[in-house]
Amino acid sequence: MPWTRECAAARTRPKLEQLAEPDPNRQLRLVARNARVLNERAGRLLEVVRAAARAEADIDAIWHDINAERLTRARKTATALARKAQLRGTVAHAARTLWTLTLPELYGAQLHDGGVTAATYERWLGDVLIAALLSDP
Numbered sequence: 001m002p003w004t005r006e007c008a009a010a011r012t013r014p015k016l017e018q019l020a021e022p023d024p025n026r027q028l029r030l031v032a033r034n035a036r037v038l039n040e041r042a043g044r045l046l047e048v049v050r051a052a053a054r055a056e057a058d059i060d061a062i063w064h065d066i067n068a069e070r071l072t073r074a075r076k077t078a079t080a081l082a083r084k085a086q087l088r089g090t091v092a093h094a095a096r097t098l099w100t101l102t103l104p105e106l107y108g109a110q111l112h113d114g115g116v117t118a119a120t121y122e123r124w125l126g127d128v129l130i131a132a133l134l135s136d137p
Contacts, residue, residue, distance in 0.1 A: 019076065024085035025130055031077060031098065032126035036118050039107035046104040067099075074098035078133075086135040094133050101128060 018030035039046075046066070053063035078094035081087065087094050102125070110121045 015073070019080045022084060024081055024134055027077075027081060027084070028129040028133065029126040031102070031129060032122045035102040035107065035125060036122040039104055040118060042104075047108055050105070070102070071095065071099045074102070081133065087133055088135050097132050098129070101125060101132070
């Protein structure tokens with residue numbers, strides 16, 4: 001499929017949906033869904049890039065950029081979440097937690113090594129994010 005504005009919009013829509021979601025629990029469930037979808041599409045490729053980054057400086061720079069972009073998205077998500085709910089820690093802590101728990105390596109470990117389904121991974125991730133980031137009501 002050629003890259004078009006419609007294609008870019010389709011890939012951006014889920015991220016915008018989760019940022020705009022008014023319910024913090026639902027927002028984190030959408031983060032889990034988005035992580036599952038991204039990892040279904042690109043998880044194996046990201047694993048290859050990560051492995052190659054150890055041996056090649058140019059690929060290491062790409063891997064660094066990928067992670068910097070992921071952390072930027074995590075900060076946006078944490079900031080949006082903090083506007084709707086009491087967090088267990090700071091926005092910076094929430095961003096780092098989001099970044100860490102959505103790492104492609106965790107997806108790979110769950111599905112390829114742990115034998116769970118993508119749906120189980122998504123449910124687990126949503127549960128963990130809610131427990132880790134939101135203060136008890």
